[in-house]
Amino acid sequence: MVKICSFCKEPQKDGVKFLINDKKDAYLCEQCVDMAYEFIHGGENKDVDISNLDNESIKHITPKELKDVLDSYVVGQDRAKKAFSVGVYNHYKRIFKQNDVKDDTEISKSNILFIGPTGSGKTLMAQTLARYLDIPIAICDATSLTEAGYVGEDVENILTKLLQAADGDIKKAEQGIVFVDELDKISRMSENRSITRDVSGEGVQQALLKIIEGSVVNIPPKGGRKHPNQEFIQIDTTNILFVCGGAFDGLNEIINRRIGKNVLGFNQDKRTKKENSNLTHLVESDDLVHYGIIPELLGRLHIIATLDELDKEDMVRILTEPKNAILKQYEKIFAIDGAKLKVDEEALLEVASLAIKRKTGARGLRSIMEEIMLDIMFDLPELKGYDVVITKDVVDGKEKPILIKQDILSE
CATH class of the missing domain: 3.40.50.300 (P-loop containing nucleotide triphosphate hydrolases)
Incomplete structure (x- = not known):
């Protein structure tokens, strides 16, 4: 396997020595070692601009x-x-x-x-x-x-x-x-x-x-x-x-x-x-x-x-798919307090419909979710060991979230 310097991202070439850590998952080429030594201990390269090393990546x-x-x-x-x-x-x-x-x-x-x-x-x-x-x-x-x-x-x-x-x-x-x-x-x-x-x-x-x-x-x-x-x-x-x-x-x-x-x-x-x-x-x-x-x-x-205007299906995907999706963020917030958040498909579609009506695009999804979650997050510290289920009626304000006691508490 070709070694790549973890700092400047340059692959190893013939005759170039690499410094390797104990876990063998990080490498440092001899050029970067020399530059680091000069930077710390002074010498001709004391004022070297190490920010340009990012350019290699x-x-x-x-x-x-x-x-x-x-x-x-x-x-x-x-x-x-x-x-x-x-x-x-x-x-x-x-x-x-x-x-x-x-x-x-x-x-x-x-x-x-x-x-x-x-x-x-x-x-x-x-x-x-x-x-x-x-x-x-x-x-x-x-x-x-x-x-x-x-x-x-x-x-x-x-x-x-x-x-x-x-x-x-x-x-x-x-x-x-x-x-x-x-x-x-x-x-x-x-x-x-x-x-x-x-x-x-x-x-x-x-x-x-x-x-x-x-x-x-x-x-x-x-x-x-x-x-x-x-x-x-x-x-x-x-x-x-x-x-x-x-x-x-x-x-x-x-x-x-x-x-x-x-x-x-x-x-x-x-x-x-x-x-x-x-x-x-x-x-x-x-x-x-x-x-x-x-x-x-x-x-x-x-x-x-x-860019196209987002439709309902796009809005639901934004709520659930990206790495920092809004729903994933709320699930983590609930998990920190020992609870589990569950939002059904109809509820997600209703949230998407509300965002489209408000004509605020994807950034409107966050404010809608905050409105829905406000009351339940107020009581969240007392809901350890519960599944919190959000339905379409909860989104419409007709009902409160459904609370289901978990059989086995996660550690």
Whole structure:
């Protein structure tokens, strides 16, 4: 079996010695041993940047591996997960492997735009891959941003958040991910350029151009407004992956008009809700320009991935299947107090139906479950040795949970 260094992830090569622990499940190559010795005892490598060793694991990832990780946490959205996996893979291949092929061709950065309803998994995908790759991520809400000089947050504060996520390590921050949520909320007021200042719409989009494209940006180290007496930190955004997301409510009507479907009137074609949601997959750049996103910004968001609205079956899967599924979390909470939680299939379907009615997507499932579980969790410490059964009537508030005494108490 080929030994792989547990620290830098490099496989053993001929002539390279490995340090092995007693259990023979962890290995350290001689290069990492030397670097650790120098780091601790001083010498020429005392200030060596050991954070770059994490890059070795990123170098060996594949799109399939990334999608498998996303499949463990995000239900459905196969097309978007593939697009995101390929985008992240190509991005880090561009950073770490571009010089493997010796020629004059330079690979450009491919930023990503997610379009999908609220609670469909846009933010979760970015968080999941950032956690898996152990890279810093900054998630910000575009609605709080304004053009420089006006009340609100400066666009550069996004990079301050990224630097804070990287624990102040500038090199690590320059290889991180920035997720700008609610991009649709900063669409300009009309297709024509406004005579008055649109400081929280078009102004923010113009300010985003510089940092998304790739440039050296001066940022205030502690966030807040720029002041002349502050010392700025310079961050190069060339290798930062920007992922933008938004629900883009009303985009389907714009697509409808483009493909020649009547939006209003007696002769409009009757389509199901699912067919209407699938129209988002037909989105083109012109549709987003009509929506209010400026062409210059769209030109810097090269990959457009659309997400489907979640149906009832998807909601039930979200409750039960992912690694950190909501139901699994509640089962663990009950197990800690010596009780066992059982939720029947009809109850799960009812919870899913309520989430769809509220139009809050997957994130609405948690609040519904909290409402259902509140009273029973209040009494949970006294329910050791009981099975707690949740039925459809419990979800509807017609009955209380069924308590069944276990025959044998688990130790």
